[in-house]
Amino acid sequence: MDWMAWTTPTAVFFIIIACTLVVFTVLAIKFPEVPRVGILRTETTRGDRLFITLLGSAFINLAWLGVVGANQPYALIVCLIYAAAVFRWA
Template sequence: MPASRWTALYALTIGVMVLILAWFASLVPIEDGQRDWTGQLVEGGWMAWSFPVALFFWLIAATLLTFTFLALRFPETPRRGVLGIRTTRGDRLFITLLGAAFLNIAWLGFSGQPQWQGLLPSLIWAIGVFRFV
């Protein structure tokens, strides 16, 4: 595929993702003249759809799109890391997400600290996985 088509595809995808994020932000309820960022986006819904939850799923979708474009544009061969298994970028992403989920659950269960602080161990885990696995 010519470079101009890749550029157009990237721009279109980024534009759509930004529009989706702006739509999520426009749904944030306003209470007492201020945005309630943790308020329900869908009143009476079956799931607690707040902006942070929508942002989380948006980030997962953006990551998957990024890794898809990387795989299409720059194919890679699997490499063997410290675990002794051959992994690709997608495998390492899956291991990272799974490990980060368990780290955040452990942080929630064993730490009295705010949940957002569990991001640091998750980022350290992600760097380690992508560098050594």
């Protein structure tokens, strides 16, 4: 893996994403998904809500980096609140 500039935070990020995908796959097998209609009146499954959460979190982090610059761990708190809202109401 010398061809990439792997740092510890980057490796941890990708490991967490991979573990999340494995957990969601196991959940989908063990507890079949039933689409539900959320606040936006669109049917979503667990996987859809995960994708929306990951995409939104990327934008939150980019906006945080552009506006605040530093203190990125506080962006994680905002992302966790956003994820809880998406999984609850979307």
